Amino acid sequence: MKISITGASGFVGSNLSVFLKEKHADLLLLSLRSEDWRDQLDRSSDVVIHLAGKAHDTANAASDEEYYNVNTELTKDLFKEFQRSGIRDFFYFSSVKAVADTVTGILEEEHSPDPQTAYGKSKRLAEEYLLSQPLPPGKRLFIIRPCMIHGPGNKGNLNLLYKMVSRNMPWPLAAYENSRSFLSIDNLHFLVWQMIHKELPSGIYHFADDQPIPTNQLVQLIGAATGKKVKLWNIPQKLISFAAQSGDILPLPLNTERLKKLTESYVVSNARIKQVLGIANLPVTAEEGLLKTLKSFNK
Known part of the structure; x- marks a missing residue:
């Protein structure tokens, strides 16, 4: 199985890459910082896992434009390439912050989105774009909203x-x-692997x-x-x-x-x-x- 991963240098990406290699997957680590990333994308991959993004800056030093350029626009560009490729599955790692900064009760996928930060808004705009696009036959789109991910290191x-x-x-x-x-990195690995190998409907899924x-x-x-x-x-x-x-x-x-x-x-x-x-x-x-x-x- 061939899997392309963006954001592989981050905590989730580096751990997921190790896990997938142990499962004998053939990995392509794609850097969207490279100007020629479109040429590097393996369009014969089975899966693309889009982890790259501008993380929430708790110090509020990042500009709103940075969030939208990376989290929204780059996601749009990558999805367009996915639509034209032979790749079957597109995993977009969004965030629960694309829905709500505060929660009363339990946060479910049906919750009406109301993000309050530029980070959350940029993630939500990417979600809205992906959901608005036609999905060619045989392809699947998974929008993943994880809560706080943790693991060794x-x-x-x-x-x-x-x-x-x-x-x-x-x-x-x-x-x-x-x-x-919370979401342990081990449970994240398990869920991604199961989703790849089972016949699941496209849609939004919360990870916790x-x-x-x-x-x-x-x-x-x-x-x-x-x-x-x-x-x-x-x-x-x-x-x-x-x-x-x-x-x-x-x-x-x-x-x-x-x-x-x-x-x-x-x-x-x-x-x-x-x-x-x-x-x-x-x-x-x-x-x-x-x-x-x-x-x-x-x-």
Whole structure:
């Protein structure tokens, strides 16, 4: 099987490439930064997995134009080449942020998109373009919306919590009960491989582990991975909120925006992809995946 991958130098791309090679796939690593990428594209591939993109810049240093040029326009260009080629499957890795920055309840594929950032909007515009285009017979289009992906070697948003626990700092927000969905890199590999080899309908699919994880449980998992005693402080929410509001004025480590990010829930459903694959559970539980990732930080 021949598979072309864009964005193979990133965390997901590098890990997925190793996984696919172990499955004896014939890989072409395509760099869209190259001006002659169209000439390099293997039009006889079976699958193209489009991972390349401008990641969300939490420092807000990137311009809106950068997001649209990379996430929207390059995706359009690649899909046009796919339409004219003999390639069967097009995987576009979008993001749950193309739908919502905050979630009330559980985020499903039918949720009405309302992205708030240039990153999310650029991803959503790419989705809209792909869905509006005619799909030649025999071809499939998969729009993948993963939640926060993690795995060995990639701390991502886990880094702040990890540092606090590993340095024996208390977690002061234990009074908040929130849950978040994560996606282990191992489950991502499993899902992509299954989708390639099974007769699935084109469409949008959310990728997430089976179980959302409460932040307090995540802190305890970090303690288990590091061998540190976890300190959970149940400070009244009113006091925390007052401190955060003070941080909006004074140079304090906590402000209302940071408090929101640390305590809000973001739960993503993976029911659709499991239904079409005919499986009850993914191979790696959320807790197993997180422990594997967290233990890798110690090395």
